[in-house]
Amino acid sequence: MRLKLPIQLVLFLASGYIFGQTNQFNLEECMAYAVENEANSINATLDEEIAALRVKETVGIGLPQINGSANVQHNPDLPRFFSEYNPGSGFGISDDDAQSLGLEPGDIYGATNFFQLKSNGDVNLSATQLIFNGSYIVGLQAARTYKKLARKQKDYTQSELKASVAKAYFTVLINEERLVLYTSNLDRMEKLFSETQELYNTGFAEKIEVDRLKVTLNNARTQKSNYESLADLSMKLLKFQMNYPLDEPLELEGSISDFVNGEIQNVPQDFDLNNRSDYQTVLTNKELEELNLKNIYASGLPVIQAFGTLGASTQAASFGGLFRQDSNFEGNAGVGPDKWYSYSVIGLRLNWSLFTGLQRNYQIQQQKVEIKKLENTLTQFETRVRIEVEQQGVLLKNANENLGIQKENMELAQSIFDISEIKYKEGVGSSLEIVNADNELKAAQTNFFNALFDAVIAKIDLTRAIGERD
Incomplete structure (x- = not known):
């Protein structure tokens, strides 16, 4: 018999499946979500829209108005006009009216305006x-450049946001990996403590050995609880960077091992300064200052x-x-x-403004100085970026080397602990030896994850410095 499900149930199950799928994000999806939803990124996009509308507004100045x-x-009372009385002129007041008013030739009188109704x-x-307006032509160019500036500022804002999301993303992966490893340590220590407790109960182990392992076990439990809180906090930080709902579940695809074995080892040898959106922003600001200079010149042309x-x-x-x-x-x-x-x-x-008291001349000189200041800023910016890229490259190189060393140390510490555990179970080793091996293993694991975090951050900072995420 074939089961028929109501269409509402089918849609509900399908929607639940889709929702579950949308809760799984890789790095690119996290960054894309942040670009679409984070407040500063949204505002930068809106600023670009405003700039585009401003271009249209400027174009409208040249259209018919x-x-x-x-x-x-x-007018309840019309204004009077004033005139000089000239007898026989035939204009204004008549001679009879003038005589009744007692006017003499040459007297001034006020009469009603006969040429205007109330x-x-x-x-x-x-x-x-x-x-023709030279400033309008320059204004059109400036409006388009302003639009380009808004786009570059949006790119810079989103580039910085992507770097922040990437750091938060890998911090979550590192803390998840750390938690898995420390959980494994705790499980192993709980098993060892349980076995030692049984040996003590049957008289084959001393109480001091049980106590030593109990202290180590308590520390391991506390450490695991701390890293659970840290992992939860790092996930909340990632959600905050993405502007993702804090109460909604979020699962990350992949593991930190995929990243460690791949692109973290890559140190670029060269870069293009033009890939930096903040550098492009400075260049665009220089264009605007040059257009402002052209506008001052254009203001001397007729309209x-x-x-x-x-x-x-x-x-x-x-x-x-x-x-x-x-x-x-x-x-x-x-x-x-x-x-x-x-x-x-x-x-x-x-x-046509023919003479402005040399104001335009001094405005031109001021604007030329402003442009020279921006040129100095560009030169300093170029030098700073090259030093920054070189510095980040050195930091990544050193971080990679340290990561390799700490990984080897962690593997050696794990091997030492495994041997100590075998010796202890076979009765040829002491609990003190295994506690010391456990402490050394935890220290090696902590050093490894710290080195891993430093390498990830160094890689992200170098990627940002060379402008790859722009």
């Missing part, structure tokens, strides 16, 4: 188009714009009249039809 406006207003309105649409305006205006004796189309209303006979009259204008505008 269109503005619209509308304005209606009412309400007026205006609507227009204006456009400008940049034809040419085309412009145009299309609009309509009207006047009326009252505010409501602005929205009517009557040819005559409210006793305004002779004024003409109240309607909107169109107008338009087109032209070219040139602005």
Whole structure:
């Protein structure tokens, strides 16, 4: 009989399988997860997006700029115009009105503005188009360079993040390997203590031998507990570096042995400085300073714009009249039809800053000094990186040699312990001898793992120094 599972159960089991698979990470997957989820890495990616949008914003400056406006207003009291009274001029106040006011020839009087009604309105649409602006051209280049700078800074941030994740990743593997080895030591010591206890119970061993082994066993248990806590802490540190949920399980693929037997022995002989993203960042900053110098020069060139305006205006004796189309209303006979009259204008505008009190000249000199400072920084940076690579290469070489020595010492200490254990079980050795052998073995194992950690860190630092992870 064929069993049929409900589709919901199938999907649940499948999702559980997939989830379990996603909890297993190798080094590259850990670094990729960190790049996608760590806050600084995300912000660096967002900064790159902002830079790309800033380029588009700068491009928009050279596109047509269109503005619209509308304005209606009412003047309860129109402003007066002032004039000198000249009899018989036929302009302004009449002679009869002047005589009634007692004006003499040459007197100044204020009269109502006959050429303006109390309400007026205006609507227009204006456009400008940049034809030439040297600073705009340089600004476009600077915006693209700024985008490149954001990308280089993102690369640097992610490169540093990958190095931190790699260190945390291998620390977890080392602590797991150390815990496995110390657990094996503890199991062996517990078995030996149990056998000695039985011999003591039957009268074939002294109590001092049992006590010696008991002290060693207690120390081994404490040491194992310490390394369990250390392994848990190192896993939490890795999750933190990745921004991985601390309460979610995470399993690492592979073992530290795979790394020890492979790339840790590789010491590069040469490198390309351009692979360093921080070096590329300094170079890009220098480009921006050079563009800033070009912009100062460009500010001395003329700016040419085309412009145009299309609009309509009207006047009326009252505010409501602005929205009517009557040819005559409210006793305004002779004024003409109240309607909107169109107008338009087109032209070219040139602005040229001909003299700025030598400010531009001094700005150019300052910018040239800034560029020389960056050139000095680049020279010093190149020297520092070469020394750093050489130093890390020496550290890795020494760490590899020390790792080989400590590995041999650990194997010899293991052999000595095995022989001491055999002698003790055969009755030709003492518990003191086996305790001493165990202490020497633990010391050799500790030295080996310390050397292993130093070699791993030296390899990561050298890889970072030559820019391989960029």
